[in-house]
Amino acid sequence: MRFKILRKDGFARNALIETKRGVIHTPAFMPVGTNGTVKAMTPEEIREIGYEIILSNTYHLYLRPGHETVKKLGGIHKFINWHGPILTDSGGFQIYSLASLRKITSQGVEFRSHIDGSLHFITPEKAIEIQLALGSDIMMVLDECVPYPAEKEYVEKSLKLTADWAKRSKDYFEKHRNDQAVFGIIQGGIYDELRQKAVEEIVKTGFDGYALGGLSVGEPKEDMYRVIKNIAPLMPEEKPRYLMGVGDLMDVLHAVEHGIDMFDCVIPTRNARNGTLFTSQGRISIKRSEFKEDNSPLDPDCDCYTCRNYTKAFLRHLYMCREILSMRLNTIHNLYFYCRFFEKMRQAIADGRFQDFKKEWMHVLEKNFS
Ligand SMILES: CC(C)(C)OC(=O)NCc1c[nH]c2nc(N)[nH]c(=O)c12
Numbered sequence: 374m375r376f377k378i379l380r381k382d383g384f385a386r387n388a389l390i391e392t393k394r395g396v397i398h399t400p401a402f403m404p405v406g407t408n409g410t411v412k413a414m415t416p417e418e419i420r421e422i423g424y425e426i427i428l429s430n431t432y433h434l435y436l437r438p439g440h441e442t443v444k445k446l447g448g449i450h451k452f453i454n455w456h457g458p459i460l461t462d463s464g465g466f467q468i469y470s471l472a473s474l475r476k477i478t479s480q481g482v483e484f485r486s487h488i489d490g491s492l493h494f495i496t497p498e499k500a501i502e503i504q505l506a507l508g509s510d511i512m513m514v515l516d517e518c519v520p521y522p523a524e525k526e527y528v529e530k531s532l533k534l535t536a537d538w539a540k541r542s543k544d545y546f547e548k549h550r551n552d553q554a555v556f557g558i559i560q561g562g563i564y565d566e567l568r569q570k571a572v573e574e575i576v577k578t579g580f581d582g583y584a585l586g587g588l589s590v591g592e593p594k595e596d597m598y599r600v601i602k603n604i605a606p607l608m609p610e611e612k613p614r615y616l617m618g619v620g621d622l623m624d625v626l627h628a629v630e631h632g633i634d635m636f637d638c639v640i641p642t643r644n645a646r647n648g649t650l651f652t653s654q655g656r657i658s659i660k661r662s663e664f665k666e667d668n669s670p671l672d673p674d675c676d677c678y679t680c681r682n683y684t685k686a687f688l689r690h691l692y693m694c695r696e697i698l699s700m701r702l703n704t705i706h707n708l709y710f711y712c713r714f715f716e717k718m719r720q721a722i723a724d725g726r727f728q729d730f731k732k733e734w735m736h737v738l739e740k741n742f743s
C-alpha cells in the first residue's frame with residue numbers, strides 16, 4: 374500500500390491511498406457493509422455513487438458464513454461482488470458490543486456468538502488469520518475497545534493488553550505477509566497522556582496506517598474533540614489516520630481539520646432506514662405529516678436518483694408502508710449526500726479554503742429542516 378499526500382491546508386490534507394485493487398482519495402468515507410453488503414444497496418450502486426472503499430466486519434463473516442468458506446469460494450471480493458478495496462474491522466468493537474462477552478484474558482477474547490450462542494475464542498493471531506483468509510485489502514489488529522466511562526487505571530491496564538495484542542497481530546502477519554495492509558489501533562479512553570503513550574507503543578510496532586479507536590462510544594463531545602485535536606497530529610504524518618466509527622459530519626469536519634484521513638459510520642445508512650435524511654437545507658424526518666402532499670424533491674440541490682425521480686410525498690408514503698423501496702431510495706440519497714460532502718471537502722482542501730468550507734457547513738449541519 375502507498376500513501377501520497379497531495380495537498381495540505383493547515384493540518385487537513387488530501388492524499389491518495391494506492392492499493393492493488395484501486396486508489397482511495399482521502400479524506401474518504403467508508404460505507405459499512407457488515408455482512409458483506411451495504412444494506413439495501415448493490416455494489417454497483419455503491420460504486421456509481423462514487424465510493425472507492427467499503428468496510429466489512431471480521432466478527433460477522435467469521436461467525437457466518439465462516440472465513441474458511443469465504444476463502445474456499447474465492448475470497449471476500451468475489452463473494453460479495455465488490456472488486457475495489459475492502460477494509461475489515463478486527464471484531465474488537467463488535468465482540469464487545471454484540472456478543473455476550475465471556476471474558477478477556479491476556480491470550481484473547483472468549484465470547485458467545487450473538488447468532489447461535491456458540492462459544493468462540495479469538496486471539497490477536499486468529500483475528501489476522503481470519504482477515505488473511507477473507508482477503509481484505511486493509512486489516513485491523515485485535516484491540517480492546519475500551520467502553521465509556523472507564524477508570525483511568527482500567528484504561529491503563531487495557532492499553533498494555535492492546536499494545537501486546539497489536540504486537541502479536543503484527544508478528545503473525547509478518548510470518549504470513551502478503552500484499553494486504555494492516556493498521557494499528559490507538560485506544561486510551563479520554564486520557565490524553567494515555568493516548569500519547571499508546572501512540573508511542575503502537576508506532577514502535579509499526580503499521581501501514583493508524584486508527585483512533587474507542588471514540589464516539591458515549592463520551593462527551595468535548596472529550597472526543599480534545600483527544601482528536603491533541604492526538605491526531607502525533608500519529609505518523611506519512612501514514613493514513615483512520616477515526617473508527619465516526620461519523621456525524623460535524624465530527625468529520627473537526628477530525629479532518631486535525632489531520633484524519635479515513636472514516637466509517639453507520640449513520641448515513643442506518644438513519645436512511647429510519648427515515649432521517651440529510652439535505653442541503655438540514656436534516657429531514659420524512660415521516661412527518663407536513664410532507665404528506667409535498668410534491669417537491671427531497672433535496673432541490675441533490676441530483677441523486679432518488680431526488681431526480683421521486684417526491685417527498687412518495688418517500689413519506691413508502692416509509693409509512695415500510696416498503697423495501699423506502700430503505701433503498703433513502704439509502705441512495707444519504708450515501709450520495711455523504712459522498713458529495715466528502716468530494717466538496719477534498720476540493721476545499723485542494724483550493725486551500727477548508728476553514729471557509731467548515732464554517733459554511735457547520736450551520737447547515739446543525740440545522741433541523743424539520
Ligand atoms: C459506538 C460507535 C460504533 C459509534 O463508535 C465506536 O464504537 N467507536 C470505536 C470503534 C468503532 N469501531 C471499532 N473497531 C475497533 N476494532 N475498535 C474500536 O475502538 C472501534
Ligand SMILES: [Zn+2]
Nearest residue numbers: 675677680706
Ligand atoms: Zn438526493
